[in-house]
Amino acid sequence: LPQRLRRARVGDKIHKAASVFSLRSMSDVYRRLCSHWEEPAEIIPKAVEPPTMLTGLEPLPALSGNVEQMMYLDMMSYLPDDILVKVDRAAMAVSLETRVPLLDHRLIGFALSLPLSILRAENKTKWPLRQLLFKHVPRELVERPKMGFGVPIDAWLRGALRDWAEALLDERRLREDGLFRPETIRRAWSEHLSGQRNNQYLLWDVLMFQSWREAQQRCSTAAAA
Structure with a gap:
């Protein structure tokens, strides 16, 4: 494909898209797209996901379409x-007070009053905001590819963090702990190291828990001593 049409990790995206075809509702699609591990029991024996808005804890409001429903779920959950809790944690870790002006309740109320035909006019997302920015910012700063703030966890796990991750995902350790399904975790780890799949987020979830648990065990040992 030409460079302009190439996308990173196309195989992973195709697998994820294929997994939603059998789902019955848009809320199920949203939950699948926002999940790392599809089912809790995949990695923790007999685990059941606690009830949340995404699993039917409360009825969703009657909205006019699927896009509006996903927007609502985004605003109430994701x-x-x-997004916001990460900003809070990162900022407060270095004693910074952050503000999110685009979340002013008056602006949110106005945005929610606009129909999709305005929000996505001319087949452009955030159309009203773009028109406003064009009056104050050079167009080339607005009309450019989206740039996120992701970190290269996939490369780190195959490189600088490999030994650290291997120790936390050691099969014997997983079996002795008795929390996770070792065969599932080890398979994901093997696929990632081989480059067959990019399982960075699946593995990172487990690694963060394992790292936290190790820290708790050290504190308990120190307190007992």
């Missing part, structure tokens, strides 16, 4: 439980 935004406060992921």
Whole structure:
């Protein structure tokens, strides 16, 4: 494919897209797309996901379409439980006070009052915001590919963090702990190291828990001594 049409990790994206075809509702699709491990029991024996908005804890409001429903779920779950909490943790870790002006309640109320035909006019996302920016910012700074803030966890796990991760994902250790399914974790780790799949997020979830648990055990040992 020409360079302009190439995308990173196409295989992983195709696998993820294929996994939603059998789902029955848009809320199920949203949950699948936002999940790392598809089912808790995949990695923890007999595990069941606690009830949340995404698993039917409360009825969703009657909205006009699938896009509006996913926007609502984003605003009520992904935004406060992921994006904003990460900003808060990172900022407060270095004693910074952060503000998110685009979340002013008056602006949110106005945005929610706009139909999709305005929000996505001319087949452009965030159309009203783009028109406003064009009055104050050079167009080339607005009309360019989205740039995220992701870190190269996939490369780190195959490189500088490989020994650290291997120790936390050691099969004997996993079996002795009795929390995770060792065969599932080890398979994901093997696929990642071989380059067959990019399992960075699947593995990072487990690694963060294992690292936290190790720290708790050290504190308990120190307290007992």
